[in-house]
Amino acid sequence: MNDVRRQESHRCQTRRVTATDSALALEQLYADFAANDLIPLWTVRGDLMPTAPRPSAAAHVWRWSDVYPLAVRAGALVPVGRGGERRAISFANPALGGHPYATPTLWAAVQYLGPNEVAPAHRHSQSAFRFVLDGQGVWTIVDGDPVAMRRGDLLLTPGWRWHEHHNTADAAMVWLDGLDIPLVSALDAGFFEFGPEEVSDRSTPVTSRSERLWGHPGLRPLGEAEPDRASPLMAYRWEHTDAALDAQLAVAASGHPSRLARGHAAIRYTNPSSGGDALATIRMEMHRLAPGATTAATQSVGSSVWQVFAGEGTITMADRSVDVGHGDVVSIPSWCPLTISARSALDLFMFSDAPVYEALGLAAPRGGST
Amino acid sequence: MNDVRRQESHRCQTRRVTATDSALALEQLYADFAANDLIPLWTVRGDLMPTAPRPSAAAHVWRWSDVYPLAVRAGALVPVGRGGERRAISFANPALGGHPYATPTLWAAVQYLGPNEVAPAHRHSQSAFRFVLDGQGVWTIVDGDPVAMRRGDLLLTPGWRWHEHHNTADAAMVWLDGLDIPLVSALDAGFFEFGPEEVSDRSTPVTSRSERLWGHPGLRPLGEAEPDRASPLMAYRWEHTDAALDAQLAVAASGHPSRLARGHAAIRYTNPSSGGDALATIRMEMHRLAPGATTAATQSVGSSVWQVFAGEGTITMADRSVDVGHGDVVSIPSWCPLTISARSALDLFMFSDAPVYEALGLAAPRGGST
Amino acid sequence: MNDVRRQESHRCQTRRVTATDSALALEQLYADFAANDLIPLWTVRGDLMPTAPRPSAAAHVWRWSDVYPLAVRAGALVPVGRGGERRAISFANPALGGHPYATPTLWAAVQYLGPNEVAPAHRHSQSAFRFVLDGQGVWTIVDGDPVAMRRGDLLLTPGWRWHEHHNTADAAMVWLDGLDIPLVSALDAGFFEFGPEEVSDRSTPVTSRSERLWGHPGLRPLGEAEPDRASPLMAYRWEHTDAALDAQLAVAASGHPSRLARGHAAIRYTNPSSGGDALATIRMEMHRLAPGATTAATQSVGSSVWQVFAGEGTITMADRSVDVGHGDVVSIPSWCPLTISARSALDLFMFSDAPVYEALGLAAPRGGST
């Protein structure tokens, strides 16, 4: 019995000793990893490679009733100056650790330009658009082409084009800016250059040169050079968008089959020279829901930002439903289930990073293959 | 000496005999080639492979003043019936040996539809367009979508779509048909099917469903299935074409650089879902010349057909210049030098086989490489 | 009664008169059409637009036992000279009206080069390949790169590359030439240029420069300029083709699913820089059937030419079956049903115009859409 006890004790002791040695060896190994800038996969695998996307970004709603007054106050207190460049206030996803990003790839901001103010010329690799919730009177000059900004319009500034804005009106103007700043930053691909202080062209044509050349349905101007990947059309006017959405609903109502849910119409803003997305890294769309209509439920790889242009409805993000109205902005992270329903007629502007995933073969849920 | 002489004589005789034998052997060889369905390259190489294209097709002008009265007479004498299907009179290039082809790849015809007449439904692999010189009142129904035909409009019937025409007016209507019949015939790729006798839809909407869905500049309807290679837009309206050409001239006049000659504007009809040609095998364009303007001289691989829509000018084909006016039709063979100048403001509709050459790497003068 | 009779008679007379007038009017109309280079569709529609392809070309077999001796006789009687350029004897489809074409788009010929003979340098828009049934000893020099020709090899001469052949052996060599001459001729797209008389490089490397740079599976040489549409690889060696076909049969036999019939393997010769067809206008493939195997029945839009490389089998074209063996050449017109079965192990080289139809959206039976 003593022997047995001793043996057991010995065994226990051995175990303890071995455990201690092994633990020490492991501890030393991990210390040596750290000292050599190495990290073992097995300690981090689950976080690195979840079974489905676990975005840190949150589904989040910003209320226009909160945002707009703050933009007005900024207009009174903060000049538009060289360096800061723009009086733009970014929607900062609260789950992204203090970064001024709406989602991990998309920047969204409200830009405020007071009466007769000027935002001076610069250019950058980042692609940008402006969507006008209300108002008019600002011209954005893109590579020398003055483009009027009016309610409901989508205006483009593809990467590396000079652009500046000036307000010709006695009233301030506010709009939504969207850019691929977070994506370009994550990829370390950004270049930036300051332009002249003075506005290059103070003319205020109703129609930009890009529209006069490229804004006719299905017609390509032969005098123009082959466009690069971004759209050569700098303005998509509300009158066309509105008419297209109305027509879609009417055509579907007359019995023509649609891939969208009943009472749901949508257009994508495209590059007329390729039929693809108007910007290489940002998809832009306008959605219209008839009163009472509900979209089909979606769950996409990639993130999006929505702004209510007109009407009232409910956005359901996973388990949470939020009532939204004019100007409210919503961020939808990757793989978040989404449904939208309309209480009144509801128009929503949407932009997303979908072209990035499609270009990289990452758009299909799960596989790298589509 | 006798021996020598005899020898020489023998030699001569031998030579003669050998020559004769060889000639006979060659003759027999060629006969055996023929008997075995073989043809030696060296007897045909120069014709097969000229140093530059030597098209059999001619540069040719058909006068509207000749063609139109004949179409009217056909309207009085020939019914539109099953089998013949269409009262279409083709422009037969006089150098193409009696084939009803404007060029080796392109079919052009004037189609005449009397008051209240119907051209019944059929479909075929061949792609077609209609260009309206004058008049209105006919609807062409493409896969169930009634499309109004009006002056200056371009209407499409991509391959294998059901189509039928009916005239709702009290006046006859005449238009230009263009198809890839010769190409599809040379390629043995044609299929054809008769449809019902009765008009499928007698409604007369001002705007077709295809226009309501796809006819907004840069806007893609998300409810629609992915289009195939041909354009989903069945009508390109004159009002847009006219405005686009005017704008181009005005923009160029204001100093914007153009790749075209001074006073020359041109649009290509494109597929809004791809930015490419509206039909896979036929390019269609409208050209406008300001009074006194002249196009840059061109010499292209591939053939084209031009019709004067409005105005008067001069077409120079190689060494020959012809004055042309309203409705005149001109065929330009491959590699034929071409210049056009305008006496008055001049609008010309053009269609060509250029997409074929681009798709096959044969567009560049000389090489298979571009 | 008289009145009635008179009326009837009048009517009859009127009818008769009208009929006569109408017939005369119609006759005159047709004469006027002809005088004005116009042809009415309704008199030709059925031939122009058949319900399915009705190729004039015939399914036809040329026997190697007939062809080869004729090539040898031509070698003895006809020099290779400037102008004729090549001692090539073309397979002339008996239904193509005396044209030296195997099908409406494809040229096939047997080329014979005697001991130490030279076929001097030229270049042309037409794309060409050579397939070697037997023998070796000839080098073809493509843009300065000497390429050895050996049994079972496929050698390319893409459009507009200089090429010349010289035989280094004491024996004649015979091979199959394939070109897109009929297609390029129908399209009036051909250019041709004579090169120097003298062979540019008499070196006889086992491996061409193009193979040394581009002939490694999946590896792209970064030092090379971006290739144009044709393959940068000028030689596809039999040892690779043979191994690939054997491997396919073995892998399928081990249970891996195949899209081909049991006992059928096939490879397509591709451009390693794009994965597409090695030539823009010609598809080339090698097929292998195990003894007793039969291909799935096919019926394609577009034509092809087959040559038996090794073994014996039966080719069934529509209702007709023909036994074929080493060197026999068969032309298959568009839309002709085709099945091949093997009596012994059977290897067949095939070339076709399929890339043309795919590029133009005409490959799918019936529609222009795929």
Add this chain to the structure above:
Amino acid sequence: MNDVRRQESHRCQTRRVTATDSALALEQLYADFAANDLIPLWTVRGDLMPTAPRPSAAAHVWRWSDVYPLAVRAGALVPVGRGGERRAISFANPALGGHPYATPTLWAAVQYLGPNEVAPAHRHSQSAFRFVLDGQGVWTIVDGDPVAMRRGDLLLTPGWRWHEHHNTADAAMVWLDGLDIPLVSALDAGFFEFGPEEVSDRSTPVTSRSERLWGHPGLRPLGEAEPDRASPLMAYRWEHTDAALDAQLAVAASGHPSRLARGHAAIRYTNPSSGGDALATIRMEMHRLAPGATTAATQSVGSSVWQVFAGEGTITMADRSVDVGHGDVVSIPSWCPLTISARSALDLFMFSDAPVYEALGLAAPRGGST
């Protein structure tokens, strides 16, 4: 005077009061921004949008003499288990804040598999490759196809393919793993699934099925389904890579022009079905420098990782030069100037994120346009 003084004093006081008010108002504005998840651009613009890429990642060198012994120690102490999945030790760029990433988009790790060990099956959206510095005896089974791993080979595991590794040898094996984990993580696009514990196929063929079907230069197997975007070829063998590099140097030495510097050869591993990069998100290349040769200086948008396969040389990153030898790993951040020179014959394996930038139009320095 009193009035004046009072006025001035008043003015000053007013100013002071206003200044204070304004500062307070601004402070309150910023607080309200923060409370509403908003961030003003003008406080962060310079960091967000630098004038040229300012990557946080460092140019960094890991010494094989440090890494390899740690891998061996991990082999002795840490089992390969479910959950952790692989005994992979990642190269953690010291400037990336503790993330196990070599660059912001690329994961690199050394994987160690002991004698007879198994790394069990799993699959994930992330694409992976393995590059073998030394040794052999492991088979990686990709979607059921056992692929041998040998010195100098590149092996692929495209996204969402099942894969498992097992070591058949009595010796451990070590290799380099590369994945797009950081990119897929930044994009919230990752999916992961565990497979069975047991090895699916313990056979050890010298050649994988993928090689037997797709590993023949320029030959495409017709029995196979159309591949998706990733390469269907799972193994690129050293014998081919080595021969290709030798041939390039020899061909260049014989006078053929090269785009690379003198004495520099390089191949890219491509997808034989498309000619593009073998993986949609990762470029892989092997570079060879003759003794004494130096690469042209480059400065690219996007990051890369290099491993010395054989030989000794010097890598110059911006102003810093480092001598490197067998197995050393170097990370190069975006826009970092890079030159490599060889002391002995030098072979370097390289992988980068270049396909991402090319797909998104961000590859060109500065502009979004290329």
